[in-house]
Amino acid sequence: MLFALVVLAAGIGMRDPWPPDEPRFALVARQMLESGQWLFPHRGMELYADKPPLLMWTEAVWMWLTGGWRGAFLLTSLFSGLGTLALVAHLGRRLWHPRVGLYAAAIVLTTMAFVDMVKHGQIDPLSLFWITLANTGLLLHCLRGPDWKMYWLGCFAAGLGVITKGVGVIALLMLIPYAVMRVRQWPGLTRTQGDGWRWAGGALAFLLAIALWLAPMLITAYGLRTPEYLAYVQDILFHQTADRYANSWMHEEDPWFFLLVILRLWLPTWLLIPFLVPRWREALRLREPRVWMPLVWFVLILVFFSLPSGKRAIYIVPGLPMLALAMAPYIGDLLKTRWMPRLAFAITLVTGAVFVGVGAWAWMGAPAAARRIAAGYELPDNGRALWLCVIAAGIAFMVAAAVCRPRRGALALMLGVGLAWIVWPVATYPLLNANQSAAQLMSEADARIGPEGQLALVSWREEVLYQARRPVVEFGFVRDAALQMADARAWQRADPAHRWILLNEDALDSCVIREKVVDVGIANRVRSALLPGDGSRVGCVPEALSAAPVAE
Incomplete structure (x- = not known):
């Protein structure tokens, strides 16, 4: 756990929130603190209904406790990751023995997708923790019970998962393999008689957790009965959940997308699977529920997230702890073989060589791909400093290989x-933060408009508002950019000498006088510009608006 703490915490406090998700949640959390409005999250002037507010609550609390410390937005992810590892280790110990718990936690920590997720201030690490806690309660009750308190805790945690992201209910799918195995008389299962009311208590615990947020939110929304709040209820309860699952409108991918994600991002974990299939087959013959309950659940969530067209690689990470739990009982035997430590050692060496080779090639030769990456981050000298970081990550693998030798290849x-995940953020965060966080962009905009200048945002992104150096005016986030621009021009005309509009270049319309536009650089591959008070043609109507039909 100390090793995990160092790996997962490396770099915290060295950067600001980065897109796509971190600035949004950090901005909403900061506005909660500033406004005192906790039930209805706001993104700027608009209600934010894409996700329930639990993550934003935790980030706001960390900001308050740390006095607005720069790394506060990452603390929820850090403790969620550590908590997930602790739960997996505890579950392995209770179901098997302490070493199995250690192996399971080590598998999770070594998986690239897990560490990458925990190092970001997204909603998914907290969702992962609640789902793992729910699975822990359900498995301990079903396999080491009856333990009704753990069962109720598991159902309550699933409800907290729902008010975190909406998908916490997938933890309850664990009851499907339990029911099937119980009907088929598998050994090792908890068997109860006449406890229907206790099983029903799980549903009550699940709904109680959801009601902690849902009940006061609905009471307030329907008490106020404004169109804005009623639309929020409709959006967050239906459009962003059932409608988003059944009719995905973003991130459309093929049905086999997650299999490719596992091959690409679940390294080195998936490399063990071919060697474990015979052991899983033997566990099936022996009807071993400690292996097959978590394994079947993993398959169920893989199917669950593969059915809709909208998919993101991060969706299936909650399945990793249960897959690791099904793998862990057999890792000890694999470590006793001669080939397994040598294979792990070879992977360590090859990985280090690839990182060093690619980094040295980009550093010395500056190929077109390297120049494009450097230009996207606005890095000088073709990004040579970034390629040194890649080389350093490769050296970390080689140092580990030199210290442990082939005999301890798995270690x-x-x-x-672990060393690479320490080196990479510590080396790259200071290098990339100014561009990734839009801090440099907003600093340049602030300097350009002068101490008396006033700033409005059009077609903006959350990191821009989060990094604003002074109070700014905005005209909505999801509104059409042309409507935002029309309102911004009306605002600017009241004091053209001091009022500026900051917008990305795509929002520059046909009424803009291009010679007047002030370029303020690139942030996250988006070029932004400042429009002064005399930067638009007087009396001009943008083509997009003039072509629009007139409302009756």
Whole structure:
């Protein structure tokens, strides 16, 4: 756990929120603190209904406790990651023995997708923790019970998962393999008689957790009965949940998308699966529920997230702890073989060589791909400093290989992964933060408009508002950019000498006088510009608006 703390915490406090998700949640959390409005999150002037507010609550609390510390937005992810590892270790110990718990936690920590997720201030690490806690309660009750308190805790945690992201209910799918195995008389299962009311208590615990937020939110919304709040209720309860699942409008991917995600991002974990299939087959023959309950649940969530067209790689990470739990009982035997430590050692060396080779090639040769990456981050000298960071990550793998040697190849691989995840953020965060967080962009805009200048945002992104150096005016986030621009021009005409409009270049319309536009640089591959008070043609109507039909 100390090793995990160092790996997962490396870099915290060295950067600001980065897109796409971090600035949104940090901005909403900061506005909660500033406004005192906790039930209805706001993004700027508009209600934010994409996600329930639990993550934003936790980030706001961290900001308050730390006095607005720069790294506060990452603390929820850090403690969620550590909590997930602790739960997996505890579950492995209770179901098997302490070493199995250690192996399970090590598998999770070594998996690239897990560490990458925990190092971002997204909603998914907290969702992962609640789902893992729910699975822990359900498995301990179903396999080491009856333990009704753990069962109720598991159902309550699933409800907290719902008010975190909406998908916490997938933890309850664990009851499907339990029911099937119980009908088929598998050994090792908890069997109860006449306890229907206790099973029903799980549903009550699940709904109680959801009601902690849902009840006061609905009471307030329907008490106020304004169109804005009623639309919020409709959006968050239906459009962003059932409608988003059944009729996805973003991130459309093929049905086999998650299999490719596992091959690409679940390294090195999936490399063990071919060697474990015979052991899982033997566990099926022996009807071993400690292996097959978590394994079937993993398959169920893989199917669950593969059915809709909208998919993101991060969606299936909650399945990783249960997959690791199904793998862990057999890791000890694999470590006793001669080939397994040597294979892990070889992977460590090859990984280090690839990182060093690619980094050296980009550093010395500056190929077109390297120049494009450097230009996107606005890095000088073709990004040579970034390629040194890549080389440093490769050296971390090689150092681990040199220290552990082939005999302890598995430890070399885990140590190499951990060292690389320490080196990479510590080296790259200071290098990339000014561009990624839009801090440099907003600093340049602030300097350009002068101490008496006033700033409005059009077609803006959350990191721009989060990094604003002074109070700004905005005209909505999801509104059409042309309507935002029309309102911004009306605002600017009241004091053209001091009022400026900051917008991305795509929002510059046909009424803009291009010679007057002030370029303020690129942030996250989006070029932004400042429009002064005399930067638009007087009396001009943009083509997009003039072509629009007149409302009756």
